[in-house]
Amino acid sequence: xxxxxxxxxxxxxxxxxxxxxxxxxxxxxxxxxxxxxxxxxxxxxxxxxxxxxxxxxxxxxxxxxxxxxxxxxxxxxxxxxxxxxxxxxxxxxxxxxxxxxxxxxxxxxxxxxxxxxxxxxxxxxxxxxxxxxxxxxxxxxxx
Numbered sequence: 001x002x003x004x005x006x007x008x009x010x011x012x013x014x015x016x017x018x019x020x021x022x023x024x025x026x027x028x029x030x031x032x033x034x035x036x037x038x039x040x041x042x043x044x045x046x047x048x049x050x051x052x053x054x055x056x057x058x059x060x061x062x063x064x065x066x067x068x069x070x071x072x073x074x075x076x077x078x079x080x081x082x083x084x085x086x087x088x089x090x091x092x093x094x095x096x097x098x099x100x101x102x103x104x105x106x107x108x109x110x111x112x113x114x115x116x117x118x119x120x121x122x123x124x125x126x127x128x129x130x131x132x133x134x135x136x137x138x139x140x141x142x143x
Contacts, residue, residue, distance in 0.1 A: 009078045016078060023071040027137075029064025031130050033057040038123040041115055054112055088143045092136035099129045 009015045037057040040050055076083055083089045102125055106112075111119035 006074075006077045009074060016075065019071045019075050019078075023068050023075065026064045026067030026069075026071060027130075027134065030061045030068060031064075031127075031134070033061040033064065034123075034126060034130065037061075038127055041112075041120055041123045050112060050115065083140070086140055086143050088136045088139035092133055092140070095129055095133045095136060099126065099133065102126050102129060 009019070034057070037054055039045060040048060040053050045053075102122060106119070106122045106126070109118075111122055
């Protein structure tokens with residue numbers, strides 16, 4: 001990524017706010033679809049085939065994650081030094097690692113096929129981690 005491009009983000013009156021909106025839209029798409037799948041795992045909407053719902057929800061969640069990741073990386077590039085020194089940002093990055101590990105665990109043990117108590121714990125943990133990511137993301141501006 002060129003320094004001229006990043007300088008353009010920093011100097012623009014609208015680029016960073018647009019990135020923030022895209023970032024939040026991506027997070028909403030991600031978290032909203034994970035919550036939908038979690039409700040199904042917990043037994044709500046039991047008439048909906050879990051595999052079909054998971055295919056749709058996880059596809060949209062991945063799109064949301066991609067949007068959040070790209071916009072987040074651009075925002076990070078625009079103020080890397082400040083963010084690296086920010087405790088809330090560090091906490092957010094650690095929580096993202098925890099979310100990735102939890103997702104890997106969930107899919108690695110084929111929890112969607114089992115829908116057992118551990119699958120429900122993993123889904124609840126995922127939601128709690130992502131809510132904490134949201135909290136840290138908002139807190140970045142205040143530290």
